[in-house]
Amino acid sequence: MILKIAWRNVWRNKLRSGVVIFAIMTGIWAGIFMSSMSIGMTEARTEDALGYFISHIQIHNPEFIVDRKVRYSIDNVENVLTELSANDSILHFSKRTIYTEGILASAKGNKNVQIVGIDPEQEKLVTKIHSSIVAGNYFEDFKGKPACIGKKVAEKYNYEIGDKLILQFQDKAGDIHAMKFKVCGIFQSVNLQHDELTVYVPSEVLAEETGHAEYHEIALNTYTKAAAIGLAATLQQKLPEQKVEYWGQISPELGYTDEMMDVAMYLYMGIIMLALLFGIINTMLMAVLERRRELGMLMAVGMTKPKVFLMIVVETLFLALVGGPLGILIGHLTVQYFGVHGIDLAVVAEGMKSFGMSSMLYTKIEASAYIDIAVMVICTALLAAIYPARKALKLNPSESIRAL
Amino acid sequence: MSVIKVKGIQKIYNEGSAIEVRALNGIDLVVEKGEFTAVVGPSGSGKTTLLNIIGGLDVATQGEVLIDGTTISGMSENELIGFRLNNIGFVFQAYNLIPVLTAKENVGFIMLLQKRSNDERENRVNELLDEVGLKEQKNKRPGELSGGQQQRVAVARALASKPKFVLADEPTANLDSKSTSDLLDIMARLNKEEGTTFIFSTHDQRVIDRARRVVTIDDGRITSDVHHA
Ligand SMILES: Nc1ncnc2c1ncn2[C@@H]1O[C@H](COP(=O)(O)OP(=O)(O)OP(=O)(O)O)[C@@H](O)[C@H]1O
Ligand SMILES: [Mg+2]
Numbered sequence: 001m002i003l004k005i006a007w008r009n010v011w012r013n014k015l016r017s018g019v020v021i022f023a024i025m026t027g028i029w030a031g032i033f034m035s036s037m038s039i040g041m042t043e044a045r046t047e048d049a050l051g052y053f054i055s056h057i058q059i060h061n062p063e064f065i066v067d068r069k070v071r072y073s074i075d076n077v078e079n080v081l082t083e084l085s086a087n088d089s090i091l092h093f094s095k096r097t098i099y100t101e102g103i104l105a106s107a108k109g110n111k112n113v114q115i116v117g118i119d120p121e122q123e124k125l126v127t128k129i130h131s132s133i134v135a136g137n138y139f140e141d142f143k144g145k146p147a148c149i150g151k152k153v154a155e156k157y158n159y160e161i162g163d164k165l166i167l168q169f170q171d172k173a174g175d176i177h178a179m180k181f182k183v184c185g186i187f188q189s190v191n192l193q194h195d196e197l198t199v200y201v202p203s204e205v206l207a208e209e210t211g212h213a214e215y216h217e218i219a220l221n222t223y224t225k226a227a228a229i230g231l232a233a234t235l236q237q238k239l240p241e242q243k244v245e246y247w248g249q250i251s252p253e254l255g256y257t258d259e260m261m262d263v264a265m266y267l268y269m270g271i272i273m274l275a276l277l278f279g280i281i282n283t284m285l286m287a288v289l290e291r292r293r294e295l296g297m298l299m300a301v302g303m304t305k306p307k308v309f310l311m312i313v314v315e316t317l318f319l320a321l322v323g324g325p326l327g328i329l330i331g332h333l334t335v336q337y338f339g340v341h342g343i344d345l346a347v348v349a350e351g352m353k354s355f356g357m358s359s360m361l362y363t364k365i366e367a368s369a370y371i372d373i374a375v376m377v378i379c380t381a382l383l384a385a386i387y388p389a390r391k392a393l394k395l396n397p398s399e400s401i402r403a404l
Numbered sequence: 405m406s407v408i409k410v411k412g413i414q415k416i417y418n419e420g421s422a423i424e425v426r427a428l429n430g431i432d433l434v435v436e437k438g439e440f441t442a443v444v445g446p447s448g449s450g451k452t453t454l455l456n457i458i459g460g461l462d463v464a465t466q467g468e469v470l471i472d473g474t475t476i477s478g479m480s481e482n483e484l485i486g487f488r489l490n491n492i493g494f495v496f497q498a499y500n501l502i503p504v505l506t507a508k509e510n511v512g513f514i515m516l517l518q519k520r521s522n523d524e525r526e527n528r529v530n531e532l533l534d535e536v537g538l539k540e541q542k543n544k545r546p547g548e549l550s551g552g553q554q555q556r557v558a559v560a561r562a563l564a565s566k567p568k569f570v571l572a573d574e575p576t577a578n579l580d581s582k583s584t585s586d587l588l589d590i591m592a593r594l595n596k597e598e599g600t601t602f603i604f605s606t607h608d609q610r611v612i613d614r615a616r617r618v619v620t621i622d623d624g625r626i627t628s629d630v631h632h633a
Contacts, residue, residue, distance in 0.1 A: 300496075
């Protein structure tokens with residue numbers, strides 16, 4: 001009966017209840033939508049970072065991590081490669097030669113670059129550099145000495161496909177080399193900083209020049225980015241002389257942002273709930289004060305205080321129980337829609353790219369977030385109910401009936 | 405044994421302050437079972453105050469109220485709620501009914517609070533709605549009923565749980581003369597048929613004429629107490 005009275009009371013003042021239900025609905029929708037955008041953005045950023053550069057796991061000489069010097073190449077590369085080939089969890093791997101202190105010498109001046117020697121075929125299986133080529137091609141004419149450079153660099157130093165490119169670097173033995181390459185491809189990834197700094201060349205061309213093959217980095221992919229964590233630990237045990245790291249260790253900020261997004265969601269929701277809290281309190285307080293005589297009458301004829309209290313609490317809860325699921329539903333549909341179709345952020349894409357982000361944003365949210373949100377809404381409603389319900393209990397039956 | 409026994413009741417509002425009001429000034433009153441009693445007096449004489457104290461809605465500053473031999477004067481607020489629920493029927497001047505419930509649900513409300521069985525409640529509610537002539541309106545909400553019909557629902561609700569007595573503070577104050585006389589017919593008939601004790605306050609001479617006992621108070625004191633045949 002209390003449920004029935006409370007439910008019908010909700011609809012007594014349709015406008016007022018409607019407004020508060022709408023507010024709850026909109027608040028939750030906005031919270032979900034905002035959270036899903038941030039989550040989608042970080043996810044995409046992580047995926048891009050992993051897909052273009054980092055991959056799931058990287059192996060280095062431990063010294064190289066501290067000081068990216070040419071001399072800290074991986075020792076006993078053959079052993080490492082044998083170990084990797086034998087592991088079923090590893091889908092593909094790619095070994096890289098990295099000359100961090102390379103110089104690109106052009107007519108327009110010199111530029112510090114990082115020369116990355118790759119096996120184009122291997123690299124293709126591990127990262128997506130090949131798909132970010134915007135002009136020319138990805139090492140397809142293998143004759144001569146091809147190089148791929150970033151679009152920004154090409155523009156700044158006036159390089160076109162087929163142009164000569166001089167790269168200088170010092171090898172492990174300390175010998176200085178100056179090599180002539182030919183621009184075969186221009187790439188544009190999602191990370192401007194990376195594009196400006198990196199020149200890709202085939203590692204075997206470098207080995208021919210220096211007379212020895214040296215590798216500083218082996219990147220590999222497994223099935224999922226979550227599986228990488230365990231695999232990295234296993235590999236580390238098998239390769240005690242190397243440093244094996246999964247993506248979260250290679251790029252700690254990627255791991256942090258994942259966690260931060262969770263915190264951000266609760267922060268968004270918390271702020272929205274706080275606003276809703278006062279909205280609900282206000283509405284229920286009005287409802288109670290408007291019904292003083294009726295509540296007084298109920299207590300006069302024998303309705304106990306706990307029941308009156310419960311009635312107000314249930315009534316408040318109903319507001320949330322109508323608004324909450326509606327908000328979650330609309331939020332879910334919105335997230336679904338933009339999760340598939342995406343939101344085009346082309347307008348601000350230039351800025352986004354420098355942060356390592358794609359211009360299409362796909363919303364995303366964990367199903368468990370809905371449960372958390374539902375719990376938050378219910379807690380908010382319960383919290384909001386306390387003050388008005390206590391106010392109702394303070395009413396004196398004889399006073400409220402007498403008042404005309 | 406008398407249903408109500410009031411001994412030396414005094415009620416002082418805002419005691420000790422500058423706006424102290426002596427609403428009741430030593431009231432002694434005994435009401436026997438089956439009475440149909442009107443409490444009359446000018447505005448501000450203390451009628452409502454007296455009924456509220458008898459009904460356990462208000463606490464006397466001094467004196468004692470015994471209902472069926474039980475003193476209610478020392479009861480806590482929560483004890484009083486339970487006592488009212490099980491012993492007293494109330495009809496107020498206005499705001500008697502729960503607006504979101506139908507006539508039928510309103511009449512059954514007290515019995516529901518008392519946790520009576522569904523069957524018992526159903527029977528009693530139908531019986532009373534029939535008595536007050538609102539069988540046809542049983543599924544209407546108070547807002548869809550006239551003032552007189554609403555008061556009849558209130559009377560039916562007050563009687564539903566067979567209380568020891570029914571207190572009605574100016575039950576006809578908002579009614580036209582036809583509705584007033586209808587309501588009194590119903591109250592008088594229920595008083596006779598079910599033997600329910602009624603105490604009501606009023607200003608209205610036509611209502612006073614229907615009472616079998618008239619207690620007049622003025623300035624917080626009983627000035628006359630007349631039994632009619
Ligand atoms: N809560 C209160 N605080 C102070 N004074 C009060 C309060 N309630 C009633 N009074 C005063 O007590 C006196 C008796 O009031 P009461 O309502 O009992 O009179 P009444 O006979 O019912 O009057 P009416 O015919 O107008 O209903 C009046 O002077 C009134 O102003
Ligand atoms: Mg009065």
